[in-house]
Amino acid sequence: MNLQAVRRPLKDDLIQYIASRTPAVFFQRVVEEIEAGHSDAHRHAVTFDDPERFRVHPQLQHYRSSEALRKAANHAGMIVAAPHTEPKGERFSLVASGEIRFGQICVPFNNSTPRQAKHRRMIAAVNDRLEPANRDLFTGNAEPLPEGLGCLIVAIKPHRREPQSVPFGVMVGVPYSNLTDWHLFVPVSDVMAAYHPEEKIEVPDLAFATLKRRMGESEK
Secondary structure, eight states, X not given: OOGGGOOOXXXXXXXXXXXXXXXXXXXXXXXXXXXXXXXXXXXXXXXXOHHHHHHXXXXXXXXXXXXHHHHHHHHTTOEEEOOBOSSSSOBOOEEEETTEEEEEEEEOTTOOOOOOOHHHHHHHGGGGGGOOTTOOTTSSOOSOOOSSEEEEEEEEOOOTXXXXXXXXXXXXXXXXXXXXXXXEEEEHHHHHGGGOTTTOOOOOHHHHHHHHHHHHHHTO
């Protein structure tokens, strides 16, 4: 194998793409807000008896985490919305930094696959350009990144035997367009590392223009 031909993995490109277009304070704040929200959810849930607590607790975790996403985005000066689901009956949090859209989801400790929902598929739809059939698994990111990305901030619920007042972890995920798996699923700290001054990770727009050009050539 010609080592010079090996490309950087898609994971690295996605992390740098996200970091270059999203305020660092958003990721710092969203972890703080989600942790605080899960603490509030637990404190409220334990006021119920066991039968009701089983249903109430995950609902409170979801709503507090959704609120946390909006709070963090507001603090970072990002675009914030809470549109209605279709059919109407619920609302979901949607925030954006440039062409990157973020939603939120809570997943169980033993299954990180995002649940199917129309609004999540809408967020993930732009990621279909990351999924060409001819991706070469041995040369990493042989295709360019698209302009635009759909991400989910993922709160992982703790194992049932662990304290329920804090999430097991808070992740940044880039889901497949059909929500069956993840292109990227890493702790928020991995994205935060891209902002660290010692890392000096800078991704000029020219690099992404080159990637887009390669995408156009690969689709011909």
